[in-house]
Structure formats: C-alpha cells, structure tokens
Amino acid sequence: METKKPKETKYNNIILVPTDFSEVCENAIDQGVELAQYLNYKVCILHVIDKQTEATLKKEKLTPDTIDEKLKSYKDLYEQKYNVEIGIMSRKGTIFKVIGKVASELKANLMVLGTHGKQGIQHLFGSHALRVVLDSPCPVVVVQKRTFGEGYKEIVFPISNELESRQAIDWLVLISRLFNSKIILYQSLESDPALNSRLKIISQQIGSYLKIEKVNFEVIIAEQTKNFSSQVISYAVNNKSNLIMIMTMPGGDMPGFSFSAWDEHMMFNEAEIPVMCINPVDLGNYYYDWMMRT
Numbered sequence: 001m002e003t004k005k006p007k008e009t010k011y012n013n014i015i016l017v018p019t020d021f022s023e024v025c026e027n028a029i030d031q032g033v034e035l036a037q038y039l040n041y042k043v044c045i046l047h048v049i050d051k052q053t054e055a056t057l058k059k060e061k062l063t064p065d066t067i068d069e070k071l072k073s074y075k076d077l078y079e080q081k082y083n084v085e086i087g088i089m090s091r092k093g094t095i096f097k098v099i100g101k102v103a104s105e106l107k108a109n110l111m112v113l114g115t116h117g118k119q120g121i122q123h124l125f126g127s128h129a130l131r132v133v134l135d136s137p138c139p140v141v142v143v144q145k146r147t148f149g150e151g152y153k154e155i156v157f158p159i160s161n162e163l164e165s166r167q168a169i170d171w172l173v174l175i176s177r178l179f180n181s182k183i184i185l186y187q188s189l190e191s192d193p194a195l196n197s198r199l200k201i202i203s204q205q206i207g208s209y210l211k212i213e214k215v216n217f218e219v220i221i222a223e224q225t226k227n228f229s230s231q232v233i234s235y236a237v238n239n240k241s242n243l244i245m246i247m248t249m250p251g252g253d254m255p256g257f258s259f260s261a262w263d264e265h266m267m268f269n270e271a272e273i274p275v276m277c278i279n280p281v282d283l284g285n286y287y288y289d290w291m292m293r294t
C-alpha cells in the first residue's frame with residue numbers, strides 16, 4: 001500500500017528579523033517580537049556575516065563568537081520581556097542572497113526589516129533594504145526609528161490605477177482583527193474620468209469584502225491628481241496612522257521585482273511610519289493562505 005506524503009506546509013508561523021546590531025534594527029526586533037506576541041508566532045533573529053562584518057571584527061580585534069554572543073543577548077532579553085520563542089542565526093554571505101534564502105528555508109510568514117533610510121551612513125540596510133524587499137518570499141514590514149506603540153490602530157491602504165491592491169486584502173483583514181484597526185482606503189484622484197470610475201469600482205469591491213469580514217473602514221479620495229505618494233503620507237501623518245500597506249510594483253529591470261520612485265517614497269517616508277510591502281502573488285515565490293484560518 002502506497003503511503004501518502006504529508007502535505008508540505010507553506011509557512012511555519014515565524015517572523016524573520018535581520019539585524020546589523022544598530023539602534024534601528026533593535027527597534028525592528030522589538031516590533032517583530034511584539035507582532036509575534038499578537039500572532040502567537042515565533043521569531044528568528046538573523047545576522048549576515050558579510051565582508052563589512054568581517055572587517056569590523058578584524059578592526060576591533062574581535063572573534064566571530066562576538067556575533068553569537070550578541071545574538072544570544074537579544075534572545076535572552078526579548079524572550080524574557082515578551083514571553084515569545086526566539087531563535088537566532090548567523091550566516092555567511094551577502095545580505096541580498098542570504099536574507100531571502102533564510103526566509104525561504106524557514107518558510108517565514110513575515111519579515112520585519114530595520115532601515116536607516118536611503119541617504120546617510122548605511123550599515124546592512126538603508127538603500128539596501130530595497131533589494132532585500134524585492135527578493136523576499138513573504139511580506140516585509142519596513143521600520144525606521146518609530147516605535148511599535150499600541151500597534152496598528154489605523155492602516156492606510158492606497159488604491160491607485162497602477163497598483164494591484166486587491167491581492168493584499170487578506171493581510172488587511174488579518175491585521176485589522178489583531179489590532180482592532182480601522183482601514184483607510186485612500187483612493188487616488190485621476191484626471192481621466194474613466195480611471196476614476198475604475199478606481200471607484202475597486203474601492204467598492206474591497207469595501208464590500210471588508211463589510212463581510214466586519215472590518216471597520218472608510219474610503220478617502222485624494223484631493224489632487226498629482227503627487228499621490230505625498231498625499232498618502234500627509235494623510236497618514238495628519239491622522240496619526242500607524243501603518244501604510246502597499247503592493248510592490250513589478251518591473252523588468254532586474255530578476256524578481258523592481259521598485260518605482262513611488263515605492264521608495266513610501267518606504268523611506270520622513271514621518272518614519274512603518275510600511276508593509278507585499279509582493280504581487282502571481283510573481284512571488286510563495287503565496288501565504290489566510291493567516292487567520294491557521
């Protein structure tokens with residue numbers, strides 16, 4: 001009699017948090033662990049030992065054991081603080097290859113990525129965060145120095161003619177349930193009436209779905225036809241929103257995904273509002289089923 005193989009799990013209820021041991025990445029760990037606490041997930045903290053790490057160790061006359069000791073201190077601190085199971089890992093290579101590979105190996109559901117911004121002194125991240133997000137097999141929450149606070153009480157979800165917004169609705173429902181969030185469907189204003197009609201239909205479809213799922217939401221239409229990203233950020237700042245959720249935009253200039261200036265403006269917004277980046281399902285390496293059904 002033939003034995004059936006068990007169905008392979010697409011994810012393992014793990015949040016991956018890469019770190020370069022900077023203050024920003026410590027904030028990312030803190031937020032990742034707090035999210036894991038809400039989701040009842042585990043956390044894996046990863047440090048990639050690249051040429052920069054090796055040069056720093058050599059300059060300061062330290063051994064690779066220093067990396068493991070630092071990771072162990074994070075594990076002890078955050079497990080005690082949040083009562084969340086935390087794994088630690090160091091892996092040699094480049095951040096662009098290792099982080100995505102580890103996320104795939106772990107079958108991580110989510111990644112929380114600390115970034116120093118696109119300009120200025122950069123460690124492992126900064127503008128490098130773009131490439132990490134491009135190749136991620138799971139959604140990535142990009143954070144800066146802004147703390148987690150009370151969670152994601154209001155989420156801004158931009159709806160534009162250029163964005164396949166509907167593929168991220170499951171995550172909207174999940175996060176809204178966890179944090180009792182209000183969802184703002186922020187609809188762009190186009191100069192073409194036909195496009196405005198199309199966007200209205202998309203907003204109505206999403207709204208109908210959110211009503212079925214009993215999610216609190218509101219549709220806001222942008223006031224201008226230009227600078228949509230600036231209007232999204234301005235709205236989020238003025239209304240003290242806690243998270244912006246976006247779909248990354250596919251492109252052909254490199255394998256995987258590419259970012260437009262729109263995506264970069266969102267990720268590196270000066271208000272330091274966390275941004276959840278979700279790769280288009282049909283182009284991604286994984287599609288994670290509804291998390292609330294697991």
